[in-house]
Amino acid sequence: QVQLVESGGGLVQAGGSLRLSCAASGRTFSTYTMGWFRQAPGKEREFVVGISWSGGTTYYADSVKGRFTISRDNAKNTVYLQMNSLKPEDTAVYYCAARGGLRVGVSKDEYTYWGQGTQVTVSS
Numbered sequence: 001q002v003q004l005v006e007s008g009g010g011l012v013q014a015g016g017s018l019r020l021s022c023a024a025s026g027r028t029f030s031t032y033t034m035g036w037f038r039q040a041p042g043k044e045r046e047f048v049v050g051i052s053w054s055g056g057t058t059y060y061a062d063s064v065k066g067r068f069t070i071s072r073d074n075a076k077n078t079v080y081l082q083m084n085s086l087k088p089e090d091t092a093v094y095y096c097a098a099r100g101g102l103r104v105g106v107s108k109d110e111y112t113y114w115g116q117g118t119q120v121t122v123s124s
Helices: none
Strands: 004-007 010-013 018-024 033-039 046-051 058-060 068-073 078-083 092-099 118-123
Touching (some): 004 092, 018 092, 033 068, 033 078, 046 068, 058 068
Antiparallel strands (some): 018 078, 033 046, 092 118
């Protein structure tokens, strides 16, 4: 069982930056693949980025490549999402998710555990 708690969301102007954190409970955090998803009002929850248990493999959605960076610190049971050059279309609730296994999944159906989400709002 893994419990996830996101933090770091807020209101930022276009072009600005935010850093999201996801703190996980449980001693097996280092064995989980982690992902960030987001959901804008009236839209489906979409994949943003995922990272393998070791941090050695990452996958980014095309819409965030070059602007967002995922990282993890297994000693702190935390995964981070550094978001730079933010755009109004990045506005959404951002969710942290965890799944067992080695593969970095890109579908929300592949993830077992979810945080409660943190709101990111980018003003133009």
